[in-house]
Amino acid sequence: MPLLDWSPDFELGVPAMDETHREFVDALNALADAPDAELLARLDDLVAHTDAHFAQENAWMAEILFPPIHCHKGEHDNVLGVMREVRERVAAGQLELARVLARELPEWFRLHAATMDAALAQVIKAAGFQARRGEALPAA
Ligand SMILES: [Fe+2]
């Protein structure tokens, strides 16, 4: 059973964003399902994908002059900082921390998608902005 099921509630109506969020859910589930020997690799996948995911949203916010960009980007920076710290500790042998991170992320994602990302999606749609995925975003 996946850690986090995709929900219609996650669909924000901006295809590039929804596609990225589906990949995030897949990468998170892959981490949750990973045996110990693959935890670090799956965590690296998730961190790389999240880095690109957040950078892409940050770039869209800058491009459309999204007023709460600092609040939204600040949360991205915090989450990525936690992920990177966990990655270092997992690499040092504290494997359980990867499982703790995986258990915490679904609740964070639900709230972030329903608030900050939903607000960004509304502004993108209202502005008629064509949000496109950057070349740098790796496939999950
Ligand atoms: Fe997002």
Ligand SMILES: [Fe+2]
């Ligand atoms: Fe976001």
